[in-house]
Amino acid sequence: MTQPPQDAAVRRAVKPVICYPVETLPQPDMALYDAARADLQKTGETLVPPRDARTFTVPAGHFFRITSVEGSQVGDLNLWHANDLSERFYSGKTRALHGTHITRGQQMWTAFPHLRPMATLTHDSLEWYGMDEFGGSVHDVIGTRCDPFTHNLLSGGQYHHCCHSNLTRALAHHLDIQLAEASTHVHDVLNVFMCTGFTRETGQYFMKASPVRPGDYLEFFAEIDLLGALSACPGGDCSSEHSSDMAACYPLLVETFAPKEGALDAWHAPKRNGYDQTHGV
Numbered sequence: 564m565t566q567p568p569q570d571a572a573v574r575r576a577v578k579p580v581i582c583y584p585v586e587t588l589p590q591p592d593m594a595l596y597d598a599a600r601a602d603l604q605k606t607g608e609t610l611v612p613p614r615d616a617r618t619f620t621v622p623a624g625h626f627f628r629i630t631s632v633e634g635s636q637v638g639d640l641n642l643w644h645a646n647d648l649s650e651r652f653y654s655g656k657t658r659a660l661h662g663t664h665i666t667r668g669q670q671m672w673t674a675f676p677h678l679r680p681m682a683t684l685t686h687d688s689l690e691w692y693g694m695d696e697f698g699g700s701v702h703d704v705i706g707t708r709c710d711p712f713t714h715n716l717l718s719g720g721q722y723h724h725c726c727h728s729n730l731t732r733a734l735a736h737h738l739d740i741q742l743a744e745a746s747t748h749v750h751d752v753l754n755v756f757m758c759t760g761f762t763r764e765t766g767q768y769f770m771k772a773s774p775v776r777p778g779d780y781l782e783f784f785a786e787i788d789l790l791g792a793l794s795a796c797p798g799g800d801c802s803s804e805h806s807s808d809m810a811a812c813y814p815l816l817v818e819t820f821a822p823k824e825g826a827l828d829a830w831h832a833p834k835r836n837g838y839d840q841t842h843g844v
């Protein structure tokens with residue numbers, strides 16, 4: 564243990580500053596998206612079975628929804644550029660820009676060197692939840708994904724239906740590639756419907772029963788051509804544990820929608836990041 568310095572209280576009292584003020588961040592045109600989403604035509608659907616995952620594709624300029632059906636269930640979402648798996652969702656930078664949880668009007672960003680919005684959240688039926696008395700909120704970009712490696716580290720044993728394995732199997736099947744390769748493309752997720760936060764005392768990641776109920780949905784606008792994979796987490800509503808077959812689990816529905824012809828004529832697909840990548844050389 565170290566001894567606090569004489570001016571410890573003064574040092575602690577320094578006010579925080581926001582790391583990434585978003586005043587200069589280009590904002591999505593929500594009025595345009597709202598107008599487009601008022602008249603959508605459904606183009607397809609995929610039912611994700613409990614403790615398993617499925618892939619889906621969404622063309623740039625279309626929408627997709629993840630809906631709770633049958634019972635409270637959280638989902639682990641991975642997104643890639645449909646034609647370039649190296650351009651994948653960057654959970655950490657999305658968190659740095661938007662905070663620990665995201666909702667309507669915020670965006671999911673892609674990895675370096677692309678760093679551009681890949682999806683905009685256009686509707687969130689759980690937007691009312693806000694932040695609860697424990698500091699918990701929904702749709703976090705702080706958790707990584709439940710995985711068999713951490714499970715083995717903490718509890719031993721081999722469990723094969725963690726979201727990491729579910730996403731790996733689904734991607735391997737979709738691309739007809741080996742599991743070992745698919746596993747390297749699986750990345751930190753958007754925790755759809757999951758209610759999480761950090762404890763004030765120890766800063767530990769916590770989860771609690773998701774407030775999601777059948778009929779609730781989270782809707783996205785695809786800013787680029789997307790390949791998605793969604794796992795119906797073995798944690799179910801994540802009220803007690805994950806990485807086992809103990810929790811009650813339910814399917815999740817993914818639906819894709821096309822806007823009406825001309826509804827998004829004013830929309831421009833986001834460009835890749837403008838940094839020249841010479842890195843000072």
Ligand SMILES: [Zn+2]
Nearest residue numbers: 709726796797
């Ligand atoms: Zn999971």
